Amino acid sequence: MGKIVGLTGDETAAEAMRQINPDVLAAYPITPQTEIVQNFSQFVANGVVSTEMIRVESEHSAMSACIGAAASGARAMTATSANGLALMWEICYIAASYRLPIVMPLVNRALSGPINIHCDHSDSMGARDSGWIQLYSENCQEIYDNLIQAIRIAEDKEVLLPVMVTLDGFIISHAMERVEILEDEKVTEFIGEYKNPYSLLDVDNPVTWGPLDLYDYYFEHKRQQIEAIEKAGEVIQRVGKEFKEISGRSYELMENYRLEGADLVIVAAGSTAGTVKAVVNQLREEGVKAGLLKIRAFRPFPVREVSQALKNAKAVAILDRSVSFGAEGGPIFLEIRSALFEEAKRVPVVNYIYGLGGRDIGIDEIKAVYKNLERIAQTKKIEKLVGYLGLRE
Amino acid sequence: MRIGFKRPESMRNSPTHYCPGCGHGIVHRLICEIVDELRIREKTIGICPVGCSVIAYDYFYFDMVEVAHGRAPAVATGIKRVQTEKVVFTYQGDGDLASIGTAEIVHAASRGEPFSVIFINNATYGMTGGQMAPTTLLGQKTTTTPFGRDAKEAGYPLKVCELLSSLPGVAYLERIAVNNPVNIRKTKKAIKKSFHLQIEKNRFSLVEILSPCPTCWRLSPLESLKWLEENMIPYYSLEVVKDSVPLP
Numbered sequence: 001m002g003k004i005v006g007l008t009g010d011e012t013a014a015e016a017m018r019q020i021n022p023d024v025l026a027a028y029p030i031t032p033q034t035e036i037v038q039n040f041s042q043f044v045a046n047g048v049v050s051t052e053m054i055r056v057e058s059e060h061s062a063m064s065a066c067i068g069a070a071a072s073g074a075r076a077m078t079a080t081s082a083n084g085l086a087l088m089w090e091i092c093y094i095a096a097s098y099r100l101p102i103v104m105p106l107v108n109r110a111l112s113g114p115i116n117i118h119c120d121h122s123d124s125m126g127a128r129d130s131g132w133i134q135l136y137s138e139n140c141q142e143i144y145d146n147l148i149q150a151i152r153i154a155e156d157k158e159v160l161l162p163v164m165v166t167l168d169g170f171i172i173s174h175a176m177e178r179v180e181i182l183e184d185e186k187v188t189e190f191i192g193e194y195k196n197p198y199s200l201l202d203v204d205n206p207v208t209w210g211p212l213d214l215y216d217y218y219f220e221h222k223r224q225q226i227e228a229i230e231k232a233g234e235v236i237q238r239v240g241k242e243f244k245e246i247s248g249r250s251y252e253l254m255e256n257y258r259l260e261g262a263d264l265v266i267v268a269a270g271s272t273a274g275t276v277k278a279v280v281n282q283l284r285e286e287g288v289k290a291g292l293l294k295i296r297a298f299r300p301f302p303v304r305e306v307s308q309a310l311k312n313a314k315a316v317a318i319l320d321r322s323v324s325f326g327a328e329g330g331p332i333f334l335e336i337r338s339a340l341f342e343e344a345k346r347v348p349v350v351n352y353i354y355g356l357g358g359r360d361i362g363i364d365e366i367k368a369v370y371k372n373l374e375r376i377a378q379t380k381k382i383e384k385l386v387g388y389l390g391l392r393e
Numbered sequence: 394m395r396i397g398f399k400r401p402e403s404m405r406n407s408p409t410h411y412c413p414g415c416g417h418g419i420v421h422r423l424i425c426e427i428v429d430e431l432r433i434r435e436k437t438i439g440i441c442p443v444g445c446s447v448i449a450y451d452y453f454y455f456d457m458v459e460v461a462h463g464r465a466p467a468v469a470t471g472i473k474r475v476q477t478e479k480v481v482f483t484y485q486g487d488g489d490l491a492s493i494g495t496a497e498i499v500h501a502a503s504r505g506e507p508f509s510v511i512f513i514n515n516a517t518y519g520m521t522g523g524q525m526a527p528t529t530l531l532g533q534k535t536t537t538t539p540f541g542r543d544a545k546e547a548g549y550p551l552k553v554c555e556l557l558s559s560l561p562g563v564a565y566l567e568r569i570a571v572n573n574p575v576n577i578r579k580t581k582k583a584i585k586k587s588f589h590l591q592i593e594k595n596r597f598s599l600v601e602i603l604s605p606c607p608t609c610w611r612l613s614p615l616e617s618l619k620w621l622e623e624n625m626i627p628y629y630s631l632e633v634v635k636d637s638v639p640l641p
Contacts, residue, residue, distance in 0.1 A: 028493065029521040029537075038524060041537040055525050055537060055547055058463070058493040083443075083461060087493075115447065115459055 009172035014039035016147040023074035026054035026065035059084035063091035070100035073199030082109035096131025101154030118358020253302035262291025314377035354389035401425035414614025416604025442489035463494020466501035505562025515606040523609030554634035564596035570603035
């Protein structure tokens, strides 16, 4: 048996990393991620992990060190938030294009400026085109489960891509919850040993990483990357099934919460999904056919699964905790609206931008969204395509 | 009745967010006194870092810019190149200047950008809760080096003044501390000299100020002064590291 403990999101991530026991961890402190690496460094100091810890001077160097370590055949990890991820930007793209299975918890925080340390998804959504797989976590348990699965997904021969596991800054990272922790041996066995098929250390089979790639082959290499992240969808599902065997908890690309026969559906990612679930339960008791589609994998985006789940809804609202400036709606909205385009029957979809810079979202706001969906379902009219929740205007 | 001691005009009347025994408040006040004495409040522009002094603009009663972690010298360069007549200074901690922003400070110094740098060294990342910084002393316990910094795995403490001293673009480097009244006066003199060099000679200079962090060092304010004297000063000696433009 494993154990049931009370941990914050950051402590949970550190605990998962202790069990993963990466060969290398390179990191730089940033609020609200700091406690992950801080807790992990205690494991290093106590000798309970065999990780080589590199206390680098910036996130740009953290990700660069991970690239060097991963290319040398090591299992490499880091963790960051917001501006730290932004500073890594250049290297994030390179990690993905080198096909290095680096796994990174990202504690979601609003990007500067103005400077802010609280949660929104502007950081991870900004990195959505970097080639990383993205798994969003609703609560501490999911952080743990996602991180362990992420190792398998990243290192799968069909994939070989870096994975970002997100958790909402402060809301989850600093809140204590009940978490089920598996036995160490079970995790060790589940993740297996990392064998990089093209290790720099293998001098008998010499390779060059990241050489100049111009108009002759760059395009083909990008096509390979596209194929790899497409394949990741199946791998995420397969790993989710295998994880159920050791944990009893199953994971898909997304979670359908009371979607069966649901007329009014909200789509959300991260901790807000938990709040929506509470509202769905209330509304169902009142006889309202409400449901939730929770996004777990945002990259690769599960187009078919999403359209399948939403095609019979009478009205759908997508909650975005970030802005795509100048676009008509937030990043999740744009994906979902596009995914529904192929459906014969037009499903009315609206978008709500919420929670920027850590602005709280509560039951009342979510109820108001369902109320609006009810109106849309009845009138078949969308008055406002993109709205805002909890904003002073 | 004559009032002999009052808040400098350049200092806003706002409650401090700094911990008891922290050195930031002292240095803030010194800067404000100098700005008042030089009568440059209407032409001073300060640049806030990321770190404990991230909201220093709440205390300075002149124009301030808040910038990304470590980038203050680059932003200051942009400001000073456009507003050449203004007095520009960056206010940066060691987690900012000596870590994520090492490239910026080295290259601003190398180019000899004519602004002043006030560099607060407390040998830790204070804002994030006391992790190891590049300036952390060997053997110093932090939350990421719980048994003390070990050179084998975490390298040696970075001496910023010495690092910059070989650059011809640098006019003046002094390391001082705010551990006692004598040194506080010397700190004021050093900052004033740095401002003079900018205003009169159009030169780059940096004043490194050793400053206590009782919270992250897990010491009382008094103990932390003692710790600074017994541990920091022997390694980060208080001296004028470079002075190529002695003032008359």
